Amino acid sequence: MKVDKAVEDYFLNPPPGSAAERAVEFGIDLTLTLENLRLTPEERVRQLDGFIKSVAMLQEAGRQARPRNAITPKRN
Amino acid sequence: MLHGSALFTKDLDVCYARSQGNLERLARALRSVNAKLRNAPPDIPFLLDAETLRQGLNFTFATDVGSLDLLGEVRGVGFYEDVASGSQRLELFGYSFAVIELSKLITAKRTAGRPKDMLVVPELEALLGSRGMDEEV
Numbered sequence A: 001m002k003v004d005k006a007v008e009d010y011f012l013n014p015p016p017g018s019a020a021e022r023a024v025e026f027g028i029d030l031t032l033t034l035e036n037l038r039l040t041p042e043e044r045v046r047q048l049d050g051f052i053k054s055v056a057m058l059q060e061a062g063r064q065a066r067p068r069n070a071i072t073p074k075r076n
Numbered sequence B: 001m002l003h004g005s006a007l008f009t010k011d012l013d014v015c016y017a018r019s020q021g022n023l024e025r026l027a028r029a030l031r032s033v034n035a036k037l038r039n040a041p042p043d044i045p046f047l048l049d050a051e052t053l054r055q056g057l058n059f060t061f062a063t064d065v066g067s068l069d070l071l072g073e074v075r076g077v078g079f080y081e082d083v084a085s086g087s088q089r090l091e092l093f094g095y096s097f098a099v100i101e102l103s104k105l106i107t108a109k110r111t112a113g114r115p116k117d118m119l120v121v122p123e124l125e126a127l128l129g130s131r132g133m134d135e136e137v
Helices: A005-012 A019-026 A030-037 A041-065 B020-032 B050-055 B080-084 B102-112 B121-132
Strands: B012-015 B058-063 B066-071 B088-092 B095-099
Touching: A005 A030, A005 B121, A019 A030, A019 B121, A030 B121, A041 B088, B012 B080, B020 B050, B020 B066, B102 B121
Parallel strands: B012 B066
Antiparallel strands: B058 B066, B088 B095
16 A cells, blocks of 8 residues: 655654654654555455464464473573 | 554454344354353353343453454443444455544543553554644644
8 A cells, every 4th residue: 555755754754742753762663553554454454364373373383392291481 | 453553452342333233133243153251261151142232331252253352332432323433434355344533542542541552552643643744743
């Protein structure tokens, strides 16, 4: 999806005092937001769905690779 | 996420109208995806019908197609009519969806006030700012 140049600038070079600048200061990576805006809403849903499935597959692979009687280290 | 946020959760929030006809359609749709109350002991009886939905307001379900939060009221915004008003129509996978207005979503997140809600507020405000280019600045 085509993103307006002004919107692109807003995210990549947030104007002083803008909400975008506050978001960056908060720790938000607005380049990811911009990438998302380049997708259509339907593409965003598909991408999220693919991501959730990949994470589930990784979790399952991790479970299967772990020896049955393995002791999980305690977290401090 | 539909507004462009790169932060997301695994569940889908749906705000529903509480008319009798809609509650019946909703109960039918929920049964078709085997909806069960999330985090409820399995031995607690739960009859998924229009009457049960009418007696409650907000529900959290686990379904065959993922987690679903069914909201009769969105705190800080209101009921279905308040949420639907000003919503954005989106065509997705051949269906038309009403997506909550960005400013109302921010209000809802701020009202909920949990860390996971507050985390997304700055990005949502930046998205809102990008639409008006921070006219207030």
